[in-house]
Amino acid sequence: MNSQEAKQVLLGYRLGTDNRSDPQIAEALRQLEHDPELALWFEQVQRADDAIRRQLRETPVPADLKQRILADQKIVRPDFGWRKPVLMAAAAAAIIVLGALSVWVSQQNARHGLEAYRAEMVRYVSSSYSSTFIKATSFEELRQVLATRKWPSDFIIPDRLRSVTVIGGGAVEWNGHKVALACMKDGRHGLWLFVIEKSALSDAPKTETPQVKEVESEPTAAWSQDGKAYLFTVQGDEAFLRKFLPSTSS
Amino acid sequence: MDFESLVEQHYRGLYQFAYNLARDEAEAGDLTQQTFLIWARKGHQLRDPSKVKTWLFTTLHREFLQSRRKRVRFPHYELDEVSSELPTIPPTMVDQLDAATVLASLAQVNELYRAPLALFYLEDYSYKEIAGILDVPIGTVQSRIARGKGQLYKTLADGQSSPATRMKEPHE
Numbered sequence: 001m002n003s004q005e006a007k008q009v010l011l012g013y014r015l016g017t018d019n020r021s022d023p024q025i026a027e028a029l030r031q032l033e034h035d036p037e038l039a040l041w042f043e044q045v046q047r048a049d050d051a052i053r054r055q056l057r058e059t060p061v062p063a064d065l066k067q068r069i070l071a072d073q074k075i076v077r078p079d080f081g082w083r084k085p086v087l088m089a090a091a092a093a094a095i096i097v098l099g100a101l102s103v104w105v106s107q108q109n110a111r112h113g114l115e116a117y118r119a120e121m122v123r124y125v126s127s128s129y130s131s132t133f134i135k136a137t138s139f140e141e142l143r144q145v146l147a148t149r150k151w152p153s154d155f156i157i158p159d160r161l162r163s164v165t166v167i168g169g170g171a172v173e174w175n176g177h178k179v180a181l182a183c184m185k186d187g188r189h190g191l192w193l194f195v196i197e198k199s200a201l202s203d204a205p206k207t208e209t210p211q212v213k214e215v216e217s218e219p220t221a222a223w224s225q226d227g228k229a230y231l232f233t234v235q236g237d238e239a240f241l242r243k244f245l246p247s248t249s250s
Numbered sequence: 251m252d253f254e255s256l257v258e259q260h261y262r263g264l265y266q267f268a269y270n271l272a273r274d275e276a277e278a279g280d281l282t283q284q285t286f287l288i289w290a291r292k293g294h295q296l297r298d299p300s301k302v303k304t305w306l307f308t309t310l311h312r313e314f315l316q317s318r319r320k321r322v323r324f325p326h327y328e329l330d331e332v333s334s335e336l337p338t339i340p341p342t343m344v345d346q347l348d349a350a351t352v353l354a355s356l357a358q359v360n361e362l363y364r365a366p367l368a369l370f371y372l373e374d375y376s377y378k379e380i381a382g383i384l385d386v387p388i389g390t391v392q393s394r395i396a397r398g399k400g401q402l403y404k405t406l407a408d409g410q411s412s413p414a415t416r417m418k419e420p421h422e
Contacts, residue, residue, distance in 0.1 A: 012396035
């Protein structure tokens with residue numbers, strides 16, 4: 001490990017934390033004993049970190065914030081079920097069970113249905129925090145990474161998507177099911193294709209003809225093919241989305 | 251612990267974390283209030299009292315992510331490596347740092363790195379705990395903190411603000 005590498009490793013180290021046992025960090029720490037320049041650099045980093053920490057902890061907090069929080073709490077009805085008498089809890093439970101039974105089926109369908117899935121996946125690509133992002137420059141490369149992670153990788157790419165630029169993908173989970181995501185771009189527009197086992201959706205599309213629907217102001221298309229359900233969305237309007245779908249889409 | 255004691259103990263840290271994420275006083279206040287509101291409704295479900303603080307920070311971060319959806323349409327790229335130059339902050343400058351400068355500089359750090367960096371500095375969380383709050387692997391936390399610190403030092407050392415679009419400019 002050279003000095004530059006040691007610096008990069010030591011930037012991720014903080015005194016008193018649990019990463020001292022990391023072999024790279026341990027090696028970088030040992031190197032401090034033999035490299036005065038590195039030791040000086042690390043001392044400066046520690047000093048700077050202490051100063052930054054002190055200043056950040058002095059970030060002013062609105063004077064009335066605590067009162068606002070406490071006022072909020074007064075209009076909330078906390079569920080202190082564990083404090084209630086047993087009889088009341090039993091009565092409440094009976095009511096909940098009866099009520100729940102009457103709507104259980106429809107709730108299950110809604111939770112595991114296509115509409116919930118569409119909405120959740122549209123929200124997913126809108127998120128700025130995509131910790132599961134996988135960099136890839138081709139569908140083949142993406143498939144390999146997904147396969148390594150035991151995620152769906154044998155999906156079918158629509159013909160009209162084969163000419164766009166692949167930028168990567170993701171391994172997403174929805175209701176305990178694995179969802180493969182392919183991220184592409186066409187010019188400045190993002191394109192996203194989600195693939196999930198058809199059986200994961202209580203009302204998956206029945207045909208290969210894409211069904212176009214706007215969800216949360218975003219155009220989406222959903223279809224099924226060979227046991228998988230596909231969901232496609234783009235950064236653009238419905239006309240742009242349809243450019244990538246078979247002409248038979250409805 | 252009663253609700254008021256819980257608020258007293260954690261609202262400052264939560265607000266400061268929220269402020270570093272949102273960079274807006276009103277939004278940070280809203281996020282903090284919303285976090286305690288959720289606690290008032292669902293906190294009783296938490297069985298381990300030692301996890302209250304982590305629960306609060308996790309909830310706040312999740313609320314922040316939900317509030318940010320729709321704003322950015324592209325997933326972030328992970329940078330392959332830290333900038334080849336690893337700046338330090340001159341000792342004279344360290345002594346002159348003030349909260350406003352640090353906050354402004356932290357605001358210039360890539361958004362992906364800001365949350366782990368804020369938790370690193372604001373709270374005495376271990377990397378494992380930060381990983382739990384942000385729902386990312388521990389190695390990711392470590393590398394994001396290292397990269398975020400590199401950007402933060404550079405901004406502080408430069409003493410100037412630059413556009414926060416570092417995502418695609420790993421070697422600037």
